[in-house]
Amino acid sequence: LGDVHLPFTRWDVLEAAAKDCKAYKPDLIVQIGDLLDQYNWSLYKRATYAPNAEEEWHNTEQDIHHFHKLFGDKVPMEIVMGNHDLRLMLRCMEANLPRKLIRQLDELFPFDNWNWRVEQKPLIRDGVLFCHGDETGGDAFEKAQVLGTNVIQGHDHKGYLRYASPLEINRFGMSVGCFIDNKSVAAAYARRNFKKGFLGWATCTDGVPQLFPFRG
Ligand SMILES: [Fe+2]
Ligand SMILES: [Fe+2]
Numbered sequence: 001l002g003d004v005h006l007p008f009t010r011w012d013v014l015e016a017a018a019k020d021c022k023a024y025k026p027d028l029i030v031q032i033g034d035l036l037d038q039y040n041w042s043l044y045k046r047a048t049y050a051p052n053a054e055e056e057w058h059n060t061e062q063d064i065h066h067f068h069k070l071f072g073d074k075v076p077m078e079i080v081m082g083n084h085d086l087r088l089m090l091r092c093m094e095a096n097l098p099r100k101l102i103r104q105l106d107e108l109f110p111f112d113n114w115n116w117r118v119e120q121k122p123l124i125r126d127g128v129l130f131c132h133g134d135e136t137g138g139d140a141f142e143k144a145q146v147l148g149t150n151v152i153q154g155h156d157h158k159g160y161l162r163y164a165s166p167l168e169i170n171r172f173g174m175s176v177g178c179f180i181d182n183k184s185v186a187a188a189y190a191r192r193n194f195k196k197g198f199l200g201w202a203t204c205t206d207g208v209p210q211l212f213p214f215r216g
Helices: 011-024 053-071 087-094 140-147 185-190
Strands: 029-031 077-079 114-116 123-125 128-131 150-153 159-164 171-176 200-205 208-213
Touching: 011 053, 011 200, 128 140, 140 150, 140 159, 140 171, 159 208, 171 200, 171 208
Parallel strands: 029 077, 077 114, 128 150, 150 171
Antiparallel strands: 123 128, 159 171, 200 208
């Protein structure tokens, strides 16, 4: 599951992904980061029509429970930390707050089947590195070549799958798209950009990736 950016989310797209997910029966769901937007505590200037911090957090809490319900508590979910997920911690660090005064996302939302990867160790399964995408330069395909492993990422909100086969070893990089509401204030920074985020999701079965565009 790509970037969700709660609470600025296309729920129709997420619901379609959840329906596919039920039929696909995964043994693991990876949410690739930017599960939360945290618009109000970014360093960018906020829009005058944006919800205030109280409203945003209220909506985020409601939506995260809705998201958890949508994908259920049966399948384990790994949640990679995206740059938006880390905004809370960055603001706390700037204020020089000791760790004991801060509640991390895994403490705020301790769902049994969720593993918030707050320690930010690389997630590697079946020869695939799952990363948010902002950790190292280059897109997923370039990372796959540099790191010598298959790469699945989010962050750029693109949807693509590209292979290279050096020495006959098939290696891929894939960006899994997003669920952001392109009309929301959270996406307003890109409103003049003709290229919008790819709405969709992806699977990886025995190391074979597949992308699914939302067909609304
Ligand atoms: Fe994002
Ligand atoms: Fe991101």
